[in-house]
Amino acid sequence: GAGVSQSPRYKVTKRGQDVALRCDPISGHVSLYWYRQALGQGPEFLTYFNYEAQQDKSGLPNDRFSAERPEGSISTLTIQRTEQRDSAMYRCASSSNRARTDTQYFGPGTRLTVL
């Protein structure tokens, strides 16, 4: 079946612009995660949804970052007033959440470049 999809795959924007990154999880997966991966580093947790509820947003760097999942399926990560330091790969993952150690399936990521 279809895996996790993310769009756009690449986004180039100018400093100060807002961007919206989309994640479409595997059908039926109730849990959705956002991670950010800087060059040469491992992904870092940003936020987590269970169904439509945002359970943890402790990893969001500041209030320019927000995420939503209004119908418990597709999620959008929004970055307002982008800065060059926001440039990174943004990864989305989903899991069925039947157990704590359920596999998280990752999408291909969105590479964001802020000029």
Next chain:
Amino acid sequence: AQSVTQLDSHVSVSEGTPVLLRCNYSSSYSPSLFWYVQHPNKGLQLLLKYTSAATLVKGINGFEAEFKKSETSFHLTKPSAHMSDAAEYFCVGLSGGYNKLIFGAGTRLAVHP
């Protein structure tokens, strides 16, 4: 909270020789540990996971990892490297009460003919 440390940022092997990618963990309780692989321009793929069952965990593509509590290690091995194994490998822990993954810095594996 759990953390993981990958001891090598780069590993280079010849095709057909064994692969060893090292990972140490720190946890105040019984950990859950994973290895993920990232091929260029691809998403992260789960290789294997340890969840307090057998200490020797077998994964996909001939990889396996052994959980050693006495050494707080979870090293990834493969008996014979293939060119297609060239990728970045992440040792991953699990944080707190739910599925928040904690990634190591990654080990880039190069396989030479």
